[in-house]
Every structure is written in C-alpha cells, then in structure tokens.
Amino acid sequence: MSEGDPAPPILIRTEVRRDSLAPTAHDCVTVILVRTGIAELLSEFGQRTVSPGDIALLGGNTLYGVEPVGEATLTILHLDTDYIIDQIYWQNVAAVGDREFAQRYAETVYTDPAQIIRIGLPRLDRLAPWLDELTTLTAPGATTERFYRVQALLFAVLDVIIPFVKTSPAPAVRDSGSTSVRDRFRALRAEAVAARGLLDEHPEGAWTLARLAQHVHLSEKQLARVFIDAYGTTPLAYLTMLRVRRMADLLTHDGCGIAEAGRLVGWTSRSHATEAFRRALGVTPQQYRERTIATV
Numbered sequence: 001m002s003e004g005d006p007a008p009p010i011l012i013r014t015e016v017r018r019d020s021l022a023p024t025a026h027d028c029v030t031v032i033l034v035r036t037g038i039a040e041l042l043s044e045f046g047q048r049t050v051s052p053g054d055i056a057l058l059g060g061n062t063l064y065g066v067e068p069v070g071e072a073t074l075t076i077l078h079l080d081t082d083y084i085i086d087q088i089y090w091q092n093v094a095a096v097g098d099r100e101f102a103q104r105y106a107e108t109v110y111t112d113p114a115q116i117i118r119i120g121l122p123r124l125d126r127l128a129p130w131l132d133e134l135t136t137l138t139a140p141g142a143t144t145e146r147f148y149r150v151q152a153l154l155f156a157v158l159d160v161i162i163p164f165v166k167t168s169p170a171p172a173v174r175d176s177g178s179t180s181v182r183d184r185f186r187a188l189r190a191e192a193v194a195a196r197g198l199l200d201e202h203p204e205g206a207w208t209l210a211r212l213a214q215h216v217h218l219s220e221k222q223l224a225r226v227f228i229d230a231y232g233t234t235p236l237a238y239l240t241m242l243r244v245r246r247m248a249d250l251l252t253h254d255g256c257g258i259a260e261a262g263r264l265v266g267w268t269s270r271s272h273a274t275e276a277f278r279r280a281l282g283v284t285p286q287q288y289r290e291r292t293i294a295t296v
Contacts, residue, residue: 009083010150012134014075020292021066023248023281025241027231029079030064031161032056033131035124037072040291041065044114046282053120055161059113060232063241063280065248067291075131077154081232095170109167117164130157191216192230195223199235203242204266209235239266244280247273251289258285 007028014035023042032041034054041048041056042065049069050056058064060081066074089102119127130153136142137150194216199207212235213223227235243265250261262273262285277285 007080008138008144009080010134010138010154011078012075012131012138014073014131014135016071016073017066017068018071020068022252023063023065023245025061025063025245026058026078027060028081029060029084030056030058030062031077031079032058032064032066033075033077033124033127035073035075035128035131038069039072039074040067040069041116042067042281042283042288044280044282045116047287048116048282050116053118053124055117055119055164057115057117057165059110061238061241062113063244064114065281065288075135077134077157079154092170105170109170110165111168112166115166117161117166119161119164123160127157127160189226189230191218191223192226195227195235196231196238199239199242203239203246204264206266207236207239240276240280243267243273244277247277247285248281248288251285252292258289261285 017039032055034050034052036052038049038051041050043056043058043063056064066072085099085103085106088106089099092102092105095105134150134153134157137146137153195212198205198212198215209220209224213220216223218226224234227233227238231238233241246265247261250256250264251258254261256264258274259270262268262270265273267273267276274284277283277288281288283291
C-alpha cells in the first residue's frame with residue numbers, strides 16, 4: 001500500500017515480541033490478544049500483567065505500550081472506527097435509528113477507552129485458528145477477493161469477545177429527528193486535518209484550543225466538534241497523546257531528565273508533565289524509565 005492510500009478497515013498481525021513496544025497510538029480501535037508468554041501492558045488502565053487468554057481493548061488515539069517478560073506472542077487487530085460504528089448501527093438499528101446517532105450510541109455504551117478483559121484459555125484455543133487465518137488473509141499484499149471471509153472470521157472472533165467487554169447503559173431514546181453532525185460539518189473536515197497537521201508538526205508549541213482554532217479559521221466550538229467527528233478525541237487530548245509518546249522516547253533514548261523531557265515536548269511544569277504521563281500510561285515518567293532501562 002502506498003502512502004496516501006486509504007487503509008483497509010481490518011488489519012491483523014501476529015508477532016512474537018522480545019523487546020518493548022514504545023508507547024504508541026492508532027487512529028482506530030486496537031485489540032491485543034495474548035497468545036503465549038507474559039507481558040506488561042501500559043495504558044490508561046495503569047500497568048497490568050497479561051497472560052494467555054487476556055485481551056486489551058483500546059479506543060482510537062489511546063496510548064499503549066508493551067513490555068514482554070522474556071517473550072510473548074500477540075495477535076493485534078486494528079479495526080477502522082467508522083467500520084465498527086457501521087456494525088453497531090446494524091446491530092442496534094431499532095434503537096439507534098441513523099448512523100450519526102450510532103456514533104453517539106457507541107460513545108455512551110463504550111465509555112472506557114482502555115480496558116483488559118479475560119476470556120480464558122479454552123476460548124483462546126477456540127479463536128486461535130480464526131486468528132491465524134485472519135493474519136494470513138490481511139497480510140501485506142493480500143487481495144480483497146476474500147474480504148467476506150475476513151468479515152466472517154472477524155465477526156466470529158468478536159462474537160466470543162464482546163460479551164466480556166465492560167459497557168455502560170445504552171441511551172434510553174434515539175435521536176432520529178436531529179440534524180446530522182457529520183452532514184452539517186462535512187465541509188469543515190479539512191480544517192480538522194489542518195489542525196491535526198499543526199499538532200503533529202509542532203507538539204511542543206504553546207497550543208490552546210483558541211490558538212489552534214484561530215490558525216484554521218474556526219471558532220473553538222466548531223473546531224472541537226469537527227476534530228472529534230474526524231478523530232474521535234479532542235484536539236488537546238490528541239496533543240497530550242503526542243507529547244506523552246515523544247516524552248517516553250526522550251526518556252529512554254535521549255537520556256533526558258524528566259523536567260527537560262517535559263519542557264522539550266511543550267510542558268513548562270514538571271508536575272503537569274508527570275501527571276499527564278501517568279494518566280496516559282498508568283505509570284510515572286520515572287517508573288517508565290526505570291522499567292524500560294531494566295528490560296534493555
């Protein structure tokens with residue numbers, strides 16, 4: 001796939017990890033299944049030890065890191081958020097009414113951006129052949145001829161996993177009479193892309209919502225709405241994710257102190273940087289650096 005091509009809605013890989021995976025995030029839903037071995041996962045749920053039969057579920061643009069204890073085999077699913085919203089719509093069409101409300105329905109029901117569930121070894125064994133076939137069918141260079149087979153396998157996997165996912169009560173009524181947010185702001189999505197580009201290029205900048213909105217010629221309220229519609233998170237939450245990811249890299253590879261690393265990514269206060277880092281990855285910058293150095 002060349003740069004600029006749209007990503008397929010379903011990407012799955014199985015990997016044997018012996019080294020740490022630095023904090024990363026994806027603009028999609030990520031599902032991590034532990035097949036063999038033991039690993040430490042870092043995210044908003046804190047620092048958790050996972051073993052075969054455990055699954056991490058991560059919303060779009062949610063930071064996570066992986067530290068295997070020796071060696072661990074993981075199957076990682078990346079599922080396009082809009083693709084997932086479409087499935088939620090068809091699953092709950094009587095209650096949802098339209099696809100726009102389906103997104104808000106999903107945000108209400110699936111409120112936790114990061115959680116770990118345990119399905120146990122018997123269910124993992126049941127999933128194993130499906131996961132292996134999915135990995136083969138979605139490998140780089142695979143054609144779309146087996147797309148429906150991929151969907152069938154994915155739905156079989158989700159059928160086993162979904163009953164274990166922690167949810168919140170669904171909305172009591174549908175909002176079928178409301179004007180579609182995506183329709184009202186579709187023409188403004190270029191501004192959301194521009195705002196994200198500014199944050200990607202200069203995460204160390206002294207960004208506020210007002211300043212970012214001024215750069216893309218929108219009101220703060222408009223920018224927040226189109227950014228959430230495009231990326232599933234607020235501009236400032238996205239900025240925090242970028243800064244934490246960069247700060248983790250500085251702490252482990254550049255030998256920076258915590259205050260210096262925080263300053264280089266845009267935080268003037270060490271305490272602010274430490275708290276933001278802890279909320280994103282479940283450990284403090286000092287704990288993260290000590291753990292990373294210990295695994296080298």
